[in-house]
Amino acid sequence: MSTGYALAYRLGITPWERAGEVARAGFEALLEREEAERSRPLGRALDLGCGRGQHTHELAARGWEAVGVDNIPRAVEAARSTGSSGATFVVGDVTQLSEAALGTFDFFLDVGCFHGLDADARREQGAGxxxxxxxxxxxxxxxxxxxxxxxVPDGVSQADVEAAFPGWQLLSVEPADTSGMPGPLKRTTPHWYRLRKSL
Structure with a gap:
């Protein structure tokens, strides 16, 4: 994880949280698509690079057994202290998931974590x-x-995503809502990638 990410939390500068609130309707629609393909209970979900738990709490409120993992203790402490969703939060490295002993999961969410990693770390996250x-x-x-x-993070291409998850099928690639992002960040043209683990 970049040192800039840690510094942002120390300074209290988290523009991605505001962007997430503005784009909430679109994000909820993506979750509804996931849930429509599943029976209840929904299963276990892991929020990679969860920050202060904005999305982890949302997952738990929707019925997932939600776990958030982040390597910034300050962010994890804040996540634990907000909301009463029943979500669980762990300080851990998304490139060393085996060390966190989190168990297995049915759904993974990564909102802006993967694209801040270098190529080796992306492969490690994918393998984990x-x-x-x-x-x-x-x-x-x-x-x-x-x-x-x-x-800002260097960003990744579709090829970078597929290279890190070779045992997964790419189901869709869709432009993300940038209306809540600061002007310069809109030029990063973010996309939502949806993948399924191959049997």
């Missing part, structure tokens, strides 16, 4: 997710496209 994914598990990822903009 694959190792704890149950059969037919799905992954929903929001990631910036590659960009030369300063002070």
């Amino acid at each position: 997710v694959t190792a704890i994914a149950r059969p037919n598990a799905t992954l929903l990822m929001l990631a910036f496209q590659p960009t030369p903009l300063p002070l």
Whole structure:
């Protein structure tokens, strides 16, 4: 995880949280699509790079057994102290998921974590997710496209996503709602990637 991410939490600068609130309706529609394909109970969901738990709490409120993992203790402490959704939060490294002993999962959510990693770390995250994914598990990822903009993650291409998850089928790629993002960040043209673990 980038040092800029840790610094942002120390300074209390988290523009991605506001962007998430503005784009909430679109995000909920994506979750509804996931849930429509499943029976109840929905299963276990892991929020990768959960930050202060905005999306983890949402998953738990919708009926998932939700776990959030982040390597910034300050963010995890905040996540634990807000909401009463029943979500669980763990300090851990998304590139070393086996060390966190989290169990297995049916659904993975990555909102802006993967695209901040270098190529080796992306492969490590992909391998870790694959190792704890149950059969037919799905992954929903929001990631910036590659960009030369300063002070933002480098971004990833569709090829980068597929390279990190070789045992997964790419189901869809859709442009994300950028209406809540600061002006320069809109130029990152983020996309939602949806993948399913191959049997």
